[in-house]
Every structure is written in structure tokens, then in C-alpha cells.
Amino acid sequence: MPNIAVARLWFEGNSFSPTPTEADALRSREWVSGAEALVRYAGTGTELGGLARFVEARPDWRATILRCTSAQPGGPLTRAAFEGWLDEVLHGLREGAPWDGVYLSLHGACVAENVPAADLHIIQQVRGVIGTTPLTASFDFHGNMAPELATLLDGASVYRTYPHLDMDATALRALTMLERRMDGTRLYGAIEKLPRVLHSFHMRSEAGPMAEVWAEAAALEDDxxxxxxxxGGFSWGDTPFAGPSGMAWATTAEAATRAAKAVIGAIETRLPRFDVTLPGPRAALATALSAPPGLVALLDPADNPLSGGVADSPGLLRALVEAAPGVPTVFAFLHDPDSVAAARAAGQGAEARFTLGGRTTADFGPPVAVTATVERLTEGRFTNEGPMERGAPVDLGPTAVLVVGDWLRIIITSRKEAAVDPAFFALHGIDLTETRLLANKAKNHFRAAFAGRCAAIVECDCPGPAALDLAALPFRHVPAAWRS
Incomplete structure (x- = not known):
């Protein structure tokens, strides 16, 4: 009976976020092990959902699920959070040995306070414990990949969609590589780098330059x-391995290197098409209001939680309040436990004064003061409708909907989880068919569920931890020439 070990740490670190990511952020989003992990995530569009399908199809296999966890992107993991997870996993690997194989579900852009290239460190430590035992991993498309990973692993796979709709399929590919290696077939890996840091606005998989790269990469695959x-890399991860990569795995070293070089070459020939400029919030608001009838999304990617934003910067909210367009508007969202507590204390239907945004730091602008009515209170739990992370449970903690005037609804939450799923809005009683303007701290992942629902999507650049101007950020590990 083949016996494999599985562990997971899925976290994308924004080195410039003002607050570190504590262990509580991991525990509140995903913190499972043992049989519970497969039961909870079976049938979901996640890596653990893919694992459940893989094991179900192989009843003679045994999968021991060590600690599996994830958190929304944010500031670097604290040393305690990172080492706590790693120590638990390494202990489990030692205690359960010997293993026939090990599978890791990682991100590729994990940053910890004490380790700027955390995924590389994880794999080095795991390899040190398991020796020559077959080891494969799956990664997010936004990984900042170290070339050395190709020599430490026996196989790896990466998401091929953005927004990421193939997490489960990616896990299945990595697990299939593990099975091949356990059966005695050796694979050779190669990772080639491009010394540039690119924004991901033009990296969607349905169209544009990166869609063309994916197509060229797929054409390279054969027996x-x-x-x-x-x-694509992650722009705000300050690591020596930042920037785009091409990765390949093949039955010969020469073929792997040739394919990886071809993939990175396909990106390099399209570099000018990855450039992006965005209007400020007032200009973007004017554009949104002039769009055809229907729901219009006004996105603030600089504070996108899925880019490591704090969901607390006030720039877009201030522009809305000052412009007061008067059309039915939803603002999603602010991560503000104190204001949620104040709303709950006031009670549903009560009117109160709230100070919103700018509570984590004043670096991105001062708070916005509003008088609002508490329209709705929730416990913050729902299940993703998808397509992204379909079926996965979400816990926002207690939440509230505040109404300013008769036109602006502001969602505030106790925990930071991106508003990219229709169930987020259904939880809060929001009818998007009756909404003209949806102002959201989001970027590309929002499009997975909402591109077909919107008459237009307008992006703007506000102050925030994931703002456009990389040259203004205090990188320590990424050369300035890579950010030009």
C-alpha cells in the first residue's frame, strides 16, 4: 500500500504591507489535518479537493494529511507563525517515516519575517528530512520561483488560469508526477528566470499577452x-527570486531546459504589452458613471486583499463620499473589527457616527468620517459559489452593512477575505441587479465570477500596499533595474 504524506502552506507575502501576518490568520481561514482535511474539502475546487479525487481513485493508497493551512495574502508571516507550521510538518515527516512519497501544496511567493524566500526554505528543509523520497509540489501562478527548486523536487505543477480556476487540476498533475516517480520514472526539471518585475494586470488567461504565453507553453508538451x-511572479514580494519564470518537467534534462527557456522567451518578447497605467480614483469614477446601463465595477487594486492589501486604505471611499454620485452604490469592503463591534453595539436600524479606513496606518490617507445607519448584521459565514475556490468555506467573522444617505452601502468585516464571490454579497443582502456601482478592493480574481455580470469594469490607482509605482517601494532584495 503506497503511503504518502501531504502538507500545505498557501500564502502570498506582500513585503510592504504595514502589518505582519500572524498565526491567527492561518488558523481562521484553513487549519486542517488528518481525515478532516479530505472530508472538508472533497469536491471543492482547491488543491485539497484535487487530492481527495486522486486518493479516491486509488483505494489502495494511504494519504497522511499533515498540517494544511492558508491565509489571504498579507504582510510577511511572523517568525512564530512560519516556524510553528514548519516545525509541525517536519516533526510529522520524521515521526511517520518511511514514506513512499511526499506532496506539498505551496504558493511560491511566501515571505516570512526571517525568510524572504520561504517556499525554497520549506522545500530545502523537507528534502533534508526525507532524503531521496520522491517529492512533488504545486504552486500558484504568482510564485517568485528560485531555479534551485527544480533540483530539489521530483516534479511540480503550476496554475494555468488567472483568475485561478484550476487549483484542483494543478494538484492532480503534481500528484500524478509523484506517482510516476514512485513507479521509478525520473523527471528532470528546469526553471528559467527573467530579470524583471511585472504587474499582473495583463496576465489574465482568457486573453492578452499571458494567454498567448500559456498557449505557446501548452504546445511544448508531449510525451x-x-x-x-x-x-508571472508577485510584484510586491521582496525576494531575490522575484519576477516571471518558465518552468518545465521532462523525461530528459535537455528537453526540460529547452522548454523552460522557450516559455520565458515567450514572455520576454511580449514585455511591452505587460505595461499598465491607471487613472486616479476621481477620474476612474467619472469613467464608471459614464458606462452603459447595468452594474459597473470600480476596482481599487492597490488595496486588493489578494495582492496583500490591508482592506483599510480610504482613498476610493473618500472619492465616493466627496463626489456623492447618488446612484445605488456598494463599497466592498473595509476590514475593521472595531467598527463592526460599534455597529453591533448600536444595533440594527440605529444611526451612528463611524470613522472608516486608515485605522491600520495613516500612510495611505486619513480616515473618512460618515454618519450611517446599521442596515444589516451577520456572523460572516458562507460557502463560495465559485468558480474560484468553489465550495470552500469562508469565515469573515461578524460583519455589518452601513448605509450612508440613501445611496451608499459600506460592508465592514472582522476578518480580511476578498469580496470576489457572489456569496459574499448575498450574505450581506446585496442585490447586484439593483446596484449601479460596485466599488471593490479587487483586481483580476474578481473577474472570474463578475466579468459576465458587469456592463463595465474600471480600475484605478489609489495609495495602498499594492500600488502601481514599484520604484517608490523600499525593496532590499530586488534590484532597481528589474523594476523599471
């Missing part, structure tokens, strides 16, 4: 090249 795919 020899099992995996050929790009990584």
Missing part, C-alpha cells in the same frame, strides 16, 4: 515534456 508553464 517527453510533461509540464511547461509560466509564472
Amino acid at each position: 517527453v515534456v510533461l509540464e511547461a508553464a509560466p509564472f
Whole structure:
């Protein structure tokens, strides 16, 4: 009976977020092990959902699920949070040995306070414990990949969609590589880098330059090249391995290197098409209001939680309040436990004064003071409708909906989880068919569920931890020339 070990740490670190990510952020989003993990995530569009499908199809296999956890992107993991997870996993690997194989579900852009290239460190430590035992991993498309990973792993796979709709399929590919290695077939890996840091606005998989790269990579795959795919990198991860990569796995070293070089070359030939400029919030608001009838999304990617934003910067909210367009508007969202507590104390239907945004830091602008009515209170729990992370449970903690005037609804939450699923809005009683303007701290992942629902999507650049101007950020590990 093949016996494999599984562990997971899915976290994308924004080195410039004003607050570190504590262990509580991991525990509140996903903190499972043992049989519970497969039961909870079976049938979901996640890596653990893919694992459940893989094991179900192989009843003679045994999968021991060590600690699996994830958190929304944010400031670097604290040393205690990172080392606590790693120590638990390494202990489990030692105690359960010998293993026939090990599978890791990682991100690729994890940053910890004490380790700027945390995914590389994890794999080095795991390899040190398990020796020559077959080891594969799956990664997010936004991984900042170290070339050394190709020599430490026996196979790896990466998301091939953005928004990320193939998490489960990616896990299945990595697990299939593990099975091949356990059966005695050796694969050779290669990772090629491009010394540039690119924004991901034009990296969607349905169209544009990165869609073309994915198509070229897919054409490289055959009986020899099992995996050929790009990584876009994560712009705000300050690591020596920042920037895009091409990764390939093949039955010969030469084929893997050739394919990885072809993938990174496909990105390099399209570099000018990845450039992006965005209007400020007032200009973007004017554009949104002039859009055709229907729901219009006005996005603030600089404070996007899925880019490590704090969901607390006030720039877009201030522009809305000052402009007072008067059309039915929803603002999603502010991560503000204190204001949620104040709303609950006041009670549903009560009117109160609230100070919103700018509570974590004043670096992105001062708070916005409003008089609002508490329209709705919730416990903050729902299940993703998808397509992204379909079926996964979400816990926002207690939440509230505040109404300013008769036109602006502001959602405030106790925990930071991106508003990219229709169930987020259904939880809060929001009828998007009756909404003209949806102002959201979001970027590309929002489009997975909402591109077809919106008459237009307008993006703007506000102050925030994931703002456009990389040259203004205090990088320590990424050369300035890579950010030009």
C-alpha cells in the first residue's frame, strides 16, 4: 500500500504591507489535518479537493494529511507563525517515516519575517528530512520561483488560469508526477528566470499577452515534456527570486531546459504589452458613471486583499463620499473589527457616527468620517459559489452593512477575505441587479465570477500596499533595474 504524506502552506507575502501576518490568520481561514482535511474539502475546487479525487481513485493508497493551512495574502508571516507550521510538518515527516512519497501544496511567493524566500526554505528543509523520497509540489501562478527548486523536487505543477480556476487540476498533475516517480520514472526539471518585475494586470488567461504565453507553453508538451508553464511572479514580494519564470518537467534534462527557456522567451518578447497605467480614483469614477446601463465595477487594486492589501486604505471611499454620485452604490469592503463591534453595539436600524479606513496606518490617507445607519448584521459565514475556490468555506467573522444617505452601502468585516464571490454579497443582502456601482478592493480574481455580470469594469490607482509605482517601494532584495 503506497503511503504518502501531504502538507500545505498557501500564502502570498506582500513585503510592504504595514502589518505582519500572524498565526491567527492561518488558523481562521484553513487549519486542517488528518481525515478532516479530505472530508472538508472533497469536491471543492482547491488543491485539497484535487487530492481527495486522486486518493479516491486509488483505494489502495494511504494519504497522511499533515498540517494544511492558508491565509489571504498579507504582510510577511511572523517568525512564530512560519516556524510553528514548519516545525509541525517536519516533526510529522520524521515521526511517520518511511514514506513512499511526499506532496506539498505551496504558493511560491511566501515571505516570512526571517525568510524572504520561504517556499525554497520549506522545500530545502523537507528534502533534508526525507532524503531521496520522491517529492512533488504545486504552486500558484504568482510564485517568485528560485531555479534551485527544480533540483530539489521530483516534479511540480503550476496554475494555468488567472483568475485561478484550476487549483484542483494543478494538484492532480503534481500528484500524478509523484506517482510516476514512485513507479521509478525520473523527471528532470528546469526553471528559467527573467530579470524583471511585472504587474499582473495583463496576465489574465482568457486573453492578452499571458494567454498567448500559456498557449505557446501548452504546445511544448508531449510525451517527453510533461509540464511547461509560466509564472508571472508577485510584484510586491521582496525576494531575490522575484519576477516571471518558465518552468518545465521532462523525461530528459535537455528537453526540460529547452522548454523552460522557450516559455520565458515567450514572455520576454511580449514585455511591452505587460505595461499598465491607471487613472486616479476621481477620474476612474467619472469613467464608471459614464458606462452603459447595468452594474459597473470600480476596482481599487492597490488595496486588493489578494495582492496583500490591508482592506483599510480610504482613498476610493473618500472619492465616493466627496463626489456623492447618488446612484445605488456598494463599497466592498473595509476590514475593521472595531467598527463592526460599534455597529453591533448600536444595533440594527440605529444611526451612528463611524470613522472608516486608515485605522491600520495613516500612510495611505486619513480616515473618512460618515454618519450611517446599521442596515444589516451577520456572523460572516458562507460557502463560495465559485468558480474560484468553489465550495470552500469562508469565515469573515461578524460583519455589518452601513448605509450612508440613501445611496451608499459600506460592508465592514472582522476578518480580511476578498469580496470576489457572489456569496459574499448575498450574505450581506446585496442585490447586484439593483446596484449601479460596485466599488471593490479587487483586481483580476474578481473577474472570474463578475466579468459576465458587469456592463463595465474600471480600475484605478489609489495609495495602498499594492500600488502601481514599484520604484517608490523600499525593496532590499530586488534590484532597481528589474523594476523599471
